[in-house]
Amino acid sequence: MTEFARNQWYVAAYGHEVGRELLGRTILNEPVVFYRTEETGEVVALADRCVHRRYPLSAAPSRLDGDNLVCGYHGFTYGTSGTCVYVPGQKRIPRTARISSYPVVEQDSFVWVWIGAPDLADAAAIPRAPHMADPRWKTVSGMEPIDCDYGLLVDNLLDLSHETYLHGGYIGTPEVAETPISTEVDEGAGIVRVSRHMDDAACPPFYSRSTGIEGRITRWQDIEYHAPCLYLLHSRIAPVGVLPHADGTDPDAFHVEVTYAITPSTDKHVYDFWAVSRDFAQDDDEVTAFLHDNNHTVVMQDVTALNLLQQALDQESAGYQELSINIDTGGLAARRILARLAAGGGRPAPAAPAATPAATR
Incomplete structure (x- = not known):
């Protein structure tokens, strides 16, 4: 078990x-x-x-x-x-x-x-996702159960290079897999941060159709995983050359907060709560419907892949050895933290504040 x-x-x-x-x-x-x-x-x-x-x-x-x-x-x-x-x-x-x-x-x-x-049970230890209830952000959401160990979903979300291959035509472009990542780990607080900044990338349909951007984009993905449950992806999209202002404000870019709550149900069953929040096109019902349906398709691609992966792992011999590379740094750090939390059984550390979404800076 x-x-x-x-x-x-x-x-x-x-x-x-x-x-x-x-x-x-x-x-x-x-x-x-x-x-x-x-x-x-x-x-x-x-x-x-x-x-x-x-x-x-x-x-x-x-x-x-x-x-x-x-x-x-x-x-x-x-x-x-x-x-x-x-x-x-x-x-x-x-x-x-x-x-x-x-x-x-x-x-x-x-x-x-x-x-x-x-x-x-200390409510102060719950990590925050303030954009989920902030009227300045428009959110679409859903939940899908997956028949896999919940650690497989954590691996999936902390290594977004799979977007290029599994989600091509939706959110994936070649640059996601080609761009190196940077990783920061706070073992004490149980937080893993993985960043991928693409300064000149193709604009996938998920963003071109929702923002109206044509041509190449600057695309930043900053992951913030609060073990064991909350995953935040701070996503910034802008035409190539459009960067934040010197004072840290960023009014010329489009910002999307992608939220996942990863909740173990049983040993090989996980609840995948997902949400996409945006700071643009607030009253555009077509954009809302598009982002909901498109992201649901992406989530279901993950569901299919992880169900198949769990089935394959169940058939593996005991002597199977994983091969990990640089893109797995964040996922491996999360595994260490989750193992420590499971073994420790002590009082959790107070929650660190989530990064403030760009729209509220």
Whole structure:
């Protein structure tokens, strides 16, 4: 069984996914049911198994009675803390009739959940993605489950050279694979930064159709991965020769924030939450639809590739040896950090602030 970093925050859902309908998600091999309270709208996260016969509480005909959760099998009823408040056929409620409740924080359009030791759950440790809830940015988003170890998705996102080959015709151009990267690692904070600055590159359809740029571009990709869950790609696009001003402002470029929340579901199943935020064409519905559909296609190309990769790895002999090169520097650093977090089990370091998106500088 995969060793997960349990004493960490993970994205369980987008805020708009959680309402008065019961939502079931499996996080770190733990089934969890989510819903909102009736009056305050706060998110509740409880173990998704009835203490009686292990019936999934997120499954029909389970239901809410006010803020209480009623098991659809025998009627065991639980309050928001997980304590059983009713059992059928008797007045005495067994002392062991309770299910786990999990700390939850709603932040930057995400619902974050803590599966580890409750006394270590510090909301200040959650990394930020402020553009996700900032009206100055227009965001499209989605979620796709992938049948692979979540470390494979981390590898995929930290090495964007695969865009040239897997995503050609969408976001990939030859320059992405040809341009060397620079990598910075903060082991203590659990942050990996990988940068690729292309000063003269072809403009892929993803950007030419959304920005209207014709011809060659300056394209910067600055990755900021906050282990274990949050991935931010700060993307800058401008015609060749257009650079930020001396004072650091950058009004003549187009900026895109690509956000991924990488949440392990089970040993070989991962939730891939993705979002694309932009600081241009805010009211252009055609651009919004194009970026959503185009990025969804790109995500599904990753899904297909990673599903196939996991199947291939499952068939490999135990003696297989990986070959890593310079482009793998960021992914290898992330692996070290994730292994340390999984083995340590201690209190996580406070979250470092995310880089401020260019549009707000």
